[in-house]
Amino acid sequence: MAHRIVHDRSRSEDVIHDAFAQILRCAKSFDPARGSARGWIYAIVRHTALRMQKNARRELALEDHTLNAVCEREQTVSNPASRIPDSMTLRTMLDQLEPKRRASLLLAIIDGRTHEEIAQYLRVPVGTVKAWIRRELVAMRRQLE
Known part of the structure; x- marks a missing residue:
């Protein structure tokens, strides 16, 4: 999912790392009454990838x-x-x-x-x-x- 959003292997690996760090930090806040763990994890990965994609648009391309x-x-x-x-x-x-x-x-x-x-x-x-x-x-x- 991360790769489909950011379209770059290296950046998708960064997304996964950042997402899992956030999952570990926020594990206490997971509420099974609100949905499955898989859905919660996918949401975090998706939001992390979208945030990285948004931030990547701010980068400027430089001449050689x-x-x-x-x-x-x-x-x-x-x-x-x-x-x-x-x-x-x-x-x-x-x-x-x-x-x-x-x-x-x-x-x-x-x-x-x-x-x-x-x-x-x-x-x-x-x-x-x-x-x-x-x-x-x-x-x-x-x-x-």
Whole structure:
């Protein structure tokens, strides 16, 4: 169902990952009196796919020369951490993270890489990268409050 809505294998895998994460978070709210579990799960997957499809329309297509310039710029940065402002609290929090999780945050925030690019670079699934980034940002936000 997800693939029929988003028409892309990679994005449909992201939809399934996001949907199942939501299913696990909201499992307590499932009410069998309102319908079957299968119908509830399909509804969550469908809404997640539609939301992703809507968000994908906001993306802008770039010319090849623009994409090449971005890739060249990203390859020239040997150490993304060197671009972080001198904030001891932030550096301390980043130093405490597992190396791959720290790399996923730095590549996303500092270098502006996509989830797919980070997943390919770190050789992990895209859903894992998304989960790492979200969890670490939430944890860091809590520590900064």
